[in-house]
Amino acid sequence: MATAQIFPFEIPRNEKENYFRMHLLLEHATDVLRDVLRTQLKAAYPGLFDPSKTDKLFDVLDNLQVKHTLLLLKNRKVRNSSQMKLLYPSGTPSTTVTTQDLDITLAVVLLRNITNLNPHAKWENPPASDTSIEANIGRVKTYRNQLSHGQRLGITDTAFQAEFNALKQVLLSLSPIYTSDDYDKLLIVPLDAKDFRAKFDRLCASGAVPVYRQRVAIVGPYGVGKTHLVKRLLQEEYDEETDAYTPGVKIYRHRCIVHKDGRSCWVRGKDDPEDHLVQHMVIGIQNPDAFRRVDQVDEEPPVKSRKVEKVIYSNTRESETETASFKIFHPDLVQKIKSVARGEPVDPEKQITIWDFGGQDVYYTTHQTFLSEQNIYLLVFRLDVNLDTKIPVYRGEKTVKEFIVYWLNSIHMHTVRKSKEKKSVIPHVLIIGTHKDKLASEVAADEILGQxxxxxxxxxxxxxxxxxxxxxxxxxDVEEFDEIKSEIEHLCGYSRDREAGRQMHPVRWFQLELDLAKKSEERPIIYIKELRDMARLVGIRDAELDEMFIPYHHHLGDVLHFKVDGLENIVILDPQWLADLFSAIMTPPVSKSGKDRLDYLKRSLEKGELNEEVFDVYLQKEKMTDMKNEVIQLMEHFDLMLDISKSVQNPMLPSGKRKFVVPCMLKSNDLVKYRPPEKAREISLFISFPHGFFPPGLFHRLIIRLLRKYKPYHCVNGIPDVGFDHASFRLEDKTSVLHLFTAEKDIELVITNAAGPPKPHVYFNTRQTVENELSYLQKTYCPRMHFGHYIRVNHGKIPIEAETVLEKDVICVCVENAEVPIDLRPYRVWFSGEEAVKKAPLVARMRLSESNSVNHEQGRTEEKEKGLPHNQSLETASAQTSSTY
Structure with missing residues (x-):
């Protein structure tokens, strides 16, 4: 494929050539400053540095005054930690670093701070009359900053002649290592003959090039025009038949931003990963600034846009000695890079990857897997549908406002920080109202958004x-979407007045990306060990892979890696494959006619059941039958389902196929027969969540995790009888039963007993178990979410703290404008073990005993409803129907 050259305007060929020749002159400037540094160090440290014997800086760096000075510079952020590691890799002076390892930036820092030159002279912007060494060193750095960090990619003939001669005179005054003729030869040397191989090898070893990549997520209810909006933003055709329904998640990769005729266009970028590698290698070869070591960055921003530049790489000093271990580029690929490098300057693509989330709420549980604080979100709804209108969903109905609040809550659960520049919270959300053409006027649209x-x-x-x-x-018309695209580009850091989206990546990252892209064509998931082996081949060590490469690509959505139990050893190379898998397996049948085998097998999903044959049929269709165990393991580790067919009480079915319980797919259930009497709920405990939000998918995952610890209270045909909003479990004393109920923002914990009062430690241990599992889920899926404890008071609930319950017998709260005393003693069982309850006042113990008597009677009633003999315990009955996990 041809490598696209992307510019807002065409640059004349002579101006491009001038641009490159100035870069060649700057390469000579680096050598000049290194020579100046050697001369100044010899004068300042005559007994410690003699370049005629060695160019190593060890003795100078070991000088106490030098170490003290450089440490102060680091604390003042004149130098960064990466530069410090180059000079003092283990806190002690480097035994190998020489002046040849220094770029212009670090050479200037050392010249200004540890030599006899005047650090207070006019180093920046000196007047023309100032011809001192300090002023000329400052001029060299200024030239470098203007050329390497500026926006221009060409220099006019007049400007080039003036700038070349001016810089040449400065360099001649600083050092004699190059003559005037040496510099003039740069005006005629063939550009493609200037040490291509040397540049190539140097770039592979330690170069870094700029990268622009961001992720945009489109969310909202179904039928609002999300996919149509995506197509309009990308200026692609919308097909009423194929694009009307988005199953799960659709990922639009490699869309890049270009500007034509003053308008921003989002076009398809390079789909071939080899072209990505070629592009970035060419950028590095054409741009000498990329040759700076990847463990060095400017000690101060040369231009305003650099203030927010992100640097995504590590100290690679050690890896330079291992260039032999770098993967050898195929000769054809090297030739391709060389050929492209001879042409026009290559500008890095400013890429956007768009994730279009299906609007049906049946997908929402799996959507949690893909949400990220790094996203920019577009929340879409219809302007022509009243905000209070109820929309049918998988279970019941939701209003338009409830859908919007649901998505804002989901996004908020992934908030990690506030923007330093503004008070707005990251992630940012753009709310998009569609179908404006259905309204009477623009005013009507503004009124709806205002409401x-x-x-x-x-x-x-x-x-x-x-x-x-x-x-x-x-x-x-297309102009309608220009403002939205402009705002997205601004938030991405792609607008002309911002460079926040720019990151510097080592070239070796692109080689690994190429290898992973090829690997994903073979299999969409691999084990972390294999990824580490691939990374080492291109010079990426385990720490860099685990701490930088994988997290960066995970947040971007290029690969997925979850550092949670059971998933930490798996890396998903193709997120679209995972989204398609969720959509195919974890959704109800499209048709119940039985003509489609997969739909026929998924009929039991509405009852929360899934047969292993579903995986057989789907994976056979995808030609991935050899990965069935990994796929099942993956979905189990996401806590989406639980294998129930291998327990002692539940032998495998005659066909040998496993069955799974899938609570998130339950459509209806009979809650009445499981709800304890109101008397038994007098000391129930509520775990409540802020903002009135607790994702239903998280409750279903909680059920799965608790089924691994407790036996279900009841089974039907070997399947745990749980609901989409409740579940009951047999506790450790084998007679007590935990009932969980969830509403919009609460989980209610109720403990009943069929044989007598449960021990107080049962309450305490149960609460701890539930909260431990919730904390795990919160950390994995909703890092912002937190919860607290509440108790029921009249028709409402009040928050309580464990310390308050244990220290106070009674508190007073305001209920309906009246102060009401609340006896906290019955709730102590939830927050302490048996000893604390024994020490509680007699009234509290009597209250607890009375409640447990109700539990005992309710348990007898449950036995009768199940048709059990009066003298048969629920433990015996459950042994015939329940599973152990």
């Missing part, structure tokens, strides 16, 4: 995510 923002006013933490609102019609 929505008013509704969000009392949900401040959610409203802070909203960066801006738009009203559009997907049928409008």
């Amino acid at each position: 929505l923002l008013d509704y969000l006013e009392d949900k401040q933490e959610l409203a802070e995510h909203v960066y801006r609102c738009f009203a559009i019609s997907n049928l409008a």
